[in-house]
Amino acid sequence: MEKETKKNYLKIIFSGFAVMLVLWGCERSVSSLEDAEFPDNPNVFIDTFSESLNYAVFDGAVPEAFQVDEDETYDNSPLSMRFDVPDFGDPRGSYAGGAFFTSVPRNLSGYNALTFWAKGDESTTIGVLGLGIDLNQNLYQAEVNDIQVFKNWRKIIIPIPDPEKLSTEQGMFYYASGPINQEGYTYWLDEMKFENLSTLVFRAASIMDGENVTQNVLPGTSFSITGLTSTHGLPDGTDRRVSPSPHYFNFSSSNESVAQVLPNGQVTVVGVGEATITATFRGQDAAGSYTVFSSDNLGEPENSAPTPTENAASVLSLFSDAYVDVAVDTWLTPWSEPQGSITLEDIEIQGNPTKKYSNVAAAGIETTGANLVNASSMDYFHIDLWTPNMTTVRIKLVDFGPNREFAGGDDTEDEIEFNNLAQGEWNSLKIPLDDFTGLQNRDNMAQYILSGLPSGQGILYVDNVYFSAEGGQPTEPTAAPPTPTTPEIEVISIFSEAYTDVAGTNLNPDWGQQTVVTIEPIQGVNTLKYAGLNYQGIELGSNQDVSGMGFLHIDYWTANSTAFDVFLISPGPVEEAYSLPIPTSGWSSVDIPISEFNSVDLTNVFQMKFEGNGDIWIGNIYFRQ
Amino acid sequence: MTIIKALRMLTAILILFIYGCGTDSTPDPIEEEGTWELVWSDEFEGAEGELPDSDNWTYDIGRGSNGWGNQELQYYTNRPENVSLDGDGNLVITAIEESFSGANYTSARILTQDLFEYQYGRFEARLKTPYGPGLWPAFWMLGGNFSIAGWPNSGEIDIMELRGQEPSKIAGSLHGPGFFGGGAITRSYTLPSGRFDTEFHVFAIEWNQDRIDYYVDDVRFQTITRTDVNNVNGTWVFDQPFFMIMNIAVGGNYVGPPSQNTTFPQIMTVDYVRVYTLSTE
Numbered sequence: 001m002e003k004e005t006k007k008n009y010l011k012i013i014f015s016g017f018a019v020m021l022v023l024w025g026c027e028r029s030v031s032s033l034e035d036a037e038f039p040d041n042p043n044v045f046i047d048t049f050s051e052s053l054n055y056a057v058f059d060g061a062v063p064e065a066f067q068v069d070e071d072e073t074y075d076n077s078p079l080s081m082r083f084d085v086p087d088f089g090d091p092r093g094s095y096a097g098g099a100f101f102t103s104v105p106r107n108l109s110g111y112n113a114l115t116f117w118a119k120g121d122e123s124t125t126i127g128v129l130g131l132g133i134d135l136n137q138n139l140y141q142a143e144v145n146d147i148q149v150f151k152n153w154r155k156i157i158i159p160i161p162d163p164e165k166l167s168t169e170q171g172m173f174y175y176a177s178g179p180i181n182q183e184g185y186t187y188w189l190d191e192m193k194f195e196n197l198s199t200l201v202f203r204a205a206s207i208m209d210g211e212n213v214t215q216n217v218l219p220g221t222s223f224s225i226t227g228l229t230s231t232h233g234l235p236d237g238t239d240r241r242v243s244p245s246p247h248y249f250n251f252s253s254s255n256e257s258v259a260q261v262l263p264n265g266q267v268t269v270v271g272v273g274e275a276t277i278t279a280t281f282r283g284q285d286a287a288g289s290y291t292v293f294s295s296d297n298l299g300e301p302e303n304s305a306p307t308p309t310e311n312a313a314s315v316l317s318l319f320s321d322a323y324v325d326v327a328v329d330t331w332l333t334p335w336s337e338p339q340g341s342i343t344l345e346d347i348e349i350q351g352n353p354t355k356k357y358s359n360v361a362a363a364g365i366e367t368t369g370a371n372l373v374n375a376s377s378m379d380y381f382h383i384d385l386w387t388p389n390m391t392t393v394r395i396k397l398v399d400f401g402p403n404r405e406f407a408g409g410d411d412t413e414d415e416i417e418f419n420n421l422a423q424g425e426w427n428s429l430k431i432p433l434d435d436f437t438g439l440q441n442r443d444n445m446a447q448y449i450l451s452g453l454p455s456g457q458g459i460l461y462v463d464n465v466y467f468s469a470e471g472g473q474p475t476e477p478t479a480a481p482p483t484p485t486t487p488e489i490e491v492i493s494i495f496s497e498a499y500t501d502v503a504g505t506n507l508n509p510d511w512g513q514q515t516v517v518t519i520e521p522i523q524g525v526n527t528l529k530y531a532g533l534n535y536q537g538i539e540l541g542s543n544q545d546v547s548g549m550g551f552l553h554i555d556y557w558t559a560n561s562t563a564f565d566v567f568l569i570s571p572g573p574v575e576e577a578y579s580l581p582i583p584t585s586g587w588s589s590v591d592i593p594i595s596e597f598n599s600v601d602l603t604n605v606f607q608m609k610f611e612g613n614g615d616i617w618i619g620n621i622y623f624r625q
Numbered sequence: 626m627t628i629i630k631a632l633r634m635l636t637a638i639l640i641l642f643i644y645g646c647g648t649d650s651t652p653d654p655i656e657e658e659g660t661w662e663l664v665w666s667d668e669f670e671g672a673e674g675e676l677p678d679s680d681n682w683t684y685d686i687g688r689g690s691n692g693w694g695n696q697e698l699q700y701y702t703n704r705p706e707n708v709s710l711d712g713d714g715n716l717v718i719t720a721i722e723e724s725f726s727g728a729n730y731t732s733a734r735i736l737t738q739d740l741f742e743y744q745y746g747r748f749e750a751r752l753k754t755p756y757g758p759g760l761w762p763a764f765w766m767l768g769g770n771f772s773i774a775g776w777p778n779s780g781e782i783d784i785m786e787l788r789g790q791e792p793s794k795i796a797g798s799l800h801g802p803g804f805f806g807g808g809a810i811t812r813s814y815t816l817p818s819g820r821f822d823t824e825f826h827v828f829a830i831e832w833n834q835d836r837i838d839y840y841v842d843d844v845r846f847q848t849i850t851r852t853d854v855n856n857v858n859g860t861w862v863f864d865q866p867f868f869m870i871m872n873i874a875v876g877g878n879y880v881g882p883p884s885q886n887t888t889f890p891q892i893m894t895v896d897y898v899r900v901y902t903l904s905t906e
Contacts (some may be wrong), residue, residue, distance in 0.1 A: 198818035199793045233823070235792040237757045238886040 018226035038107040042173045042194040044100060044114070047078045052104040053300070055521035056135060058097035058176060065096030074117040074153050074190035080622035081189045083126075083175065089180035097176035099133040102472035105456070108166035111194035112202075114158040114173060120149035120187040127177035129158060132245065134170035141171065141245040141426030142230075149187050156189075159200055159232035161244035162282050199235035206230075207249065208288035216389040216423060217292045218271050221457045225251065225290060227276060243399035249279040249286060259292050269294045298388035298459060304352030305384035305426050310365045311475050312560045316378055318367070321352055327371045330354055333364030333447075338456045352463065360390070360458030362451035365465075372404055373445040378433060378467035385427045386461040390452045393418045393460070397439050398447035406446070415449075428464075479556040481587050481619020484553070494545055494608065494621040495528055504541025511537045520617065528618040530610065533561070538608040538621075543571075547602040549623035551591035557584050561614025566592070568608060570601035575609065582612075587619060594623070635796060651848065655831045661747050661845060661901035664686070669899045673712030674705050681741060682706075685734040685872075688727075691732075698876035698883075700728035704900040708733035711871075713896045714724075718762075720873045722889035724838035730883075734872035737748050742769040742866035747901040748784060749829035749840075755891035756822035759883030760789030761874040762893045764828055777805035780862040782837060785828035788880045789887070792820040795828070797839035812839070814846040825896055833903070834864060871895060 043050040048068070062084070069082035085096045094264050114131050127391075130143025142161050149156075160166060170343060173192060207225035218601070228249065230242050246265035251260045253267075258275035261267045267277055269292055276291040308315070308322045309614045317323035319331075332344040341359045347356065357363045367373045394417045403411025414436035421427045433442060451460050484491070484498045493499035495507065507528060508517040516531040530536055546552075546568075554566065561582045569575040580590060594602060608621070667681045676682075684703040685693075692698065699720065711717045720732040754762045763786040768779030788794070798811035802852070816826075829840040839847040851861045869875035873893050876882040883889075 081671050199818075199820055201820060201823045233756060233792070233820070235793065237760070237788075238884070239757075239888045 005230055010240065019021060022095050038105050038168060040107045040110055041431070042111060044116075044192040044194070045081055045189070046191055046193065047136055050101045050102075052564060053172065053380075053400050054101055054103060056099050056101070057173075058095075060093055061095050061097040061176070062093035064092070069188060072119070072188045073120075074188075074497040077190060079164070080184060080194070083189070084186050085126075085177045085179060085184040087184040088179045090184070095127075095176060095178040097174070099135065099174040100172045101170045102172060103135050103170070105168045105170050107174075108160070108169050108194055108338065109163050111166075111196045112160050112163050113195050113197050113200050114160065114192070115195050115197075116156055116189045116192035117153045118147075118149045118156045118187060118189050119151060121151070122185055123148070123150045124187075125149075125183055126182060126187050127175070129156075129173070130171055132162070132166075132169065132171040133174045136170070136438045138171065139245065139247045139466055142248070143174075143243050144240060145243070153190075157197070157200065157234055159202070159230075159234075159240060159242055160194075161205070161232075161242050162202075163196075163204060163229040163246045164282075165248055167270075197235060200425065202234040202282060203231045203233055203239060204287060205244075205249070205279075205284070207277075207279050207286040208290055210287040212289045213290070214291045214293065214392075215391060216298050217294050217454065217459040218298065218389070218457055219269055219272060219294055219296065221269040221292075221454055223267055223454055224251075225261070225267060225279070227288065228265070230286065233506045243283075245459045247459060249281050251277060251279045253277055258294050258439070267292075268455070273298060278453055299424065300356075300388075301349050301354075301386045301426065301461055303426070304350040304354065305386070305461075306428055307473060308382070308464050308466070310382075310468045312464075314469070315466050316373065316375060317382075317464075318365070319353075319355065319463065319465040322464070323466060326367070326373060329366040329368055329371055331365050332357070335364050336364045337361040337451075341456070343411040349461075355462040357450070357460040357462065358457070359456055360450065360452065360460050361455045362449055363460070365448040365450075366446060367448075368400070368405075368406075368446050368507065372400065374443045375433070375445045375467045376441075376443040379470040380468045381429075381431045381436075382464060382466050382468060383429050383431055383462065384464040385421065386425065387421065388459055389454065390421065390423070390458040390460060391419065392453040393421055393458075394449075395429070395452045396447070396449040396451070397433075397436050399439055400444045400446040401441055402444070404444050405578070410441075412438060413438040413447075430468075433467075448484060462476070475559050476615070477522050477527070477587065479587065481526035481527060481555045481617075482589055484620055484622065486553075486622075486624045491622050492549065492624075494538065494540065495618065496622055498620065499622060502544060505523040506539040506541075509537050509539045511535070513537070522617065525619070527557075528621075530616045530618070531614050533564075533610065533611060533614060535611045535617055540606050540608070543604050543606045544623075545603040546594060546605050546623045548625070549594050551593060551623070552578075552597070552625050553589070553591050553620065553622050554625055555578065555587055555589045555619035556580065557587050557619070558582055558614055558618040559584075561612055561616055562613035564610065564616060564625070566608065566610055566613070568597040568600045568602075568605050570604050571606060572601075573607070574600050575607075576600050577611070582614075591624075642720075649818045652836065654845070655747075655833055655903060658875075659903045659905035662904045664746065664900050664902045665741055665743065666897060666899040667716075668714060669710055669716040669895060670714050670848045671675075671710040671712070673710060673764075675710045676703065676708065677710060677716050677735060678706065678821050679833070680736040681737060683738060683740060683890070685736065690879060693874070695874070695877040695879060696760075697874045698728060699730040699732040699874060700725045701734045701872070702731055703733065704731075706867065707731050707739075708735060711894070715896055716871075718871065718873050718893045718895070720760065720875050720889065720891045721854055722883075730874045730875040730889075732875060734870060734874075736868055736870040737866055738767075738769075738771070738868040738870075741900075742868045743900055744866040745833050746903060747829055747899075748869060749827055749833045749901075750784070751825050751896040753825050753894045754787050754792070754795075754821040754824070754893075755789060755873055756792040756820070757789040757828075757889075757891060758888040759876050759884065759887050760787075760891050761880045762787050762789075762875055762896075763870070763874070765870050767870065768862060769866040769868060771868075778802050780865075780867070781805070782830060782832070782863070782867060783809075783842075784809075784830050784839070786879070787821055789891070790880070792822045795821060795841065796831070797847050798865075799837060799854070801854065801862045802860040804854065804857045809856070810849050810853060810857060810859075811848040814841050816841075825894075833864065838864065860877070869898065869900075 132141035396415035
């Protein structure tokens with residue numbers, strides 16, 4: 001019974017059409033007085049080509065993809081249009097596509113839709129369908145994407161974005177359909193015509209996908225308004241989005257002395273100041289806008305990039321103050337784009353070296369030949385970026401493969417795009433290398449390419465470019481130092497919470513050192529922290545006779561030191577060094593035989609000294625028997 | 626069931642035929658017996674975001690039993706997100722796709738139960754419907770004894786209900802003891818041009834002791850008489866005060882579930898609800 005009801009409904013609609021066709025007939029006689037030249041023939045392909053209709057194949061498409069078919073037709077009509085989409089790799093062409101256009105223009109302004117019946121040899125989507133390709137200027141091109149066809153006939157409606165524009169139209173219909181999962185398919189279209197459906201409604205239109213976009217630009221910048229859509233309510237209660245050409249919109253600039261916009265949506269920034277591009281569509285405001293802030297000087301970072309916190313042992317750095325960098329061939333390859341105008345300056349921000357790129361379309365960085373980087377044990381790519389004006393930034397990584405040279409069929413690469421970077425502040429990107437899915441090798445990393453939009457206008461400050469490995473050691477101790485077990489009676493303590501230290505000892509005498517000394521509690525236990533060690537002395541509160549002791553005991557912790565020596569000193573001064581093993585894995589405890597310091601007067605030790613680099617935490621220093 | 630429906634279609638065709646011949650079998654409009662005098666109205670004047678007048682409207686909250694008896698998918702609330710004035714003299718009921726207390730949609734259902742119940746007259750609303758597969762807006766009435774007698778003994782007068790997948794077509798129906806659910810007396814009306822979601826239309830019934838006339842704008846598209854009810858072995862229970870209900874249901878037996886092509890949120894915009902009595906003075 002449901003079906004019968006439905007049928008009833010369809011009959012009512014059809015009788016409506018019949019009535020309206022008659023009315024159109026009346027209207028035509030009126031309108032023909034004003035607009036005599038062009039026929040308003042609604043038919044495109046009913047059972048054959050309509051009057052003056054031609055067909056042209058798109059470049060690269062299979063020439064025979066479109067055929068007139070007499071076997072599969074809608075409602076047993078004599079002929080339908082058949083489209084055979086090729087399989088992947090078909091030598092005749094990679095897709096099916098072409099345009100149907102008339103040699104005599106038609107006045108289609110009395111219709112609001114192109115309609116036809118469609119079926120497929122399987123249920124599938126059939127790519128792009130549209131109208132307005134006339135093989136000339138294609139001014140009023142409009143298309144819909146991913147229309148579904150089924151194995152039975154269904155009616156398809158392509159709303160005309162704005163019928164008023166189509167008073168002199170030659171582009172009746174076009175299609176472009178490629179293989180899906182490398183496989184072709186066939187679909188049929190029939191009874192193709194223009195209609196005026198009272199149940200089809202225009203809802204809204206937008207530019208920039210309805211977003212209010214803002215952009216800092218330099219004078220001279222040129223770009224296009226994109227994200228053009230119009231939405232129409234179909235008789236089945238669903239909404240259909242159409243992509244109209246810019247010519248359906250009327251664009252305007254709020255300040256012509258700053259930015260000017262052409263009917264094709266091309267914007268040129270001609271002066272300094274602020275201007276907003278908006279559009280109307282069918283006499284209504286379209287959603288979305290594009291505001292430019294044009295300035296000769298877009299500003300620069302006030303603060304240097306954040307200091308990286310990764311442990312140096314798990315970092316492979318190309319450019320950072322915080323680490324030792326590997327050799328880089330160049331930070332701006334000759335093939336960077338646009339050639340001749342892209343520039344690189346080495347600047348300092350708050351004393352921190354930073355790379356500044358200007359006029360960026362694509363900036364190449366290379367580590368080739370002997371400088372190839374083996375990042376196979378690395379997990380992340382880091383980069384700090386600051387831009388006043390880029391809306392899109394892409395990062396491409398290229399590995400040269402086993403031949404260690406460009407090309408040769410073994411290069412792999414991938415690129416990741418960022419569309420949401422904050423402008424005017426540092427963005428610290430830490431990208432898992434696994435996200436670069438196309439980058440199949442990482443042991444001969446050769447190129448790092450920064451690109452983005454607005455192309456050729458981008459300004460980009462770059463710092464802290466490095467790879468890092470997962471699970472690197474922490475950069476400071478999380479656990480308290482070991483608690484000594486030697487009885488106090490057998491100990492002379494210099495620094496320890498467990499013992500009474502030699503009274504009056506100066507832990508930070510001014511010997512001209514750069515080391516920053518602090519007492520830092522770790523889990524409630526005070527430690528002696530040497531940050532940025534070069535050397536550091538300790539003056540004992542009283543001279544000590546340690547000749548009766550067996551060992552000098554030190555508990556210490558470091559993640560980044562590559563040198564750490566301890567000295568005992570007797571007056572003279574006479575000193576002797578002992579190299580401590582570094583870096584540590586957690587807290588290290590050493591018992592250095594006192595005999596290692598035999599050149600010193602062990603009965604009269606009055607100072608100690610540490611030399612080396614990095615950040616070091618010391619838990620206990622004492623002599624024991 | 627099939628036979629009954631087929632019979633009903635036959636009836637419909639006959640009525641069409643009779644209309645076509647312009648015979649006087651169709652009764653004159655009730656209004657010709659007097660004039661309509663306004664007895665109750667809500668024009669929905671008020672500040673944006675306010676709930677409608679609590680002297681006029683109460684709410685059904687939650688999911689009801691078995692989706693309000695129809696496997697409906699929404700959770701009804703009285704949050705301003707789902708029901709509020711728009712500040713321009715309209716009430717807006719909004720169906721939202723969101724996770725809420727186990728439901729995937731929220732919406733609202735407002736009613737005049739125990740606040741305003743009335744017998745006979747003209748009951749009308751001017752409104753724009755929502756649209757889209759799975760949307761089921763309605764303007765309807767239940768008998769005042771509903772909470773005691775239950776359904777369908779209370780009687781149900783559906784002034785307007787619409788399937789969102791057919792935005793140019795509404796139905797008017799009558800349910801009661803012996804003729805309810807799939808057996809209700811019903812008739813649909815399709816606009817000759819346009820849709821119910823894009824412009825305001827007036828939906829009304831005119832009701833007296835003998836019959837109920839169904840209107841869209843000025844078009845009377847259905848008349849149901851005591852005789853029609855008797856002819857389907859039903860009982861005429863429409864001699865008591867009824868209360869009004871307005872709602873948007875999502876999904877349910879009548880429309881099926883929303884599809885991935887259904888646009889949310891969806892709104893029903895109500896300009897006014899008015900009730901008139903027939904004055905014969």
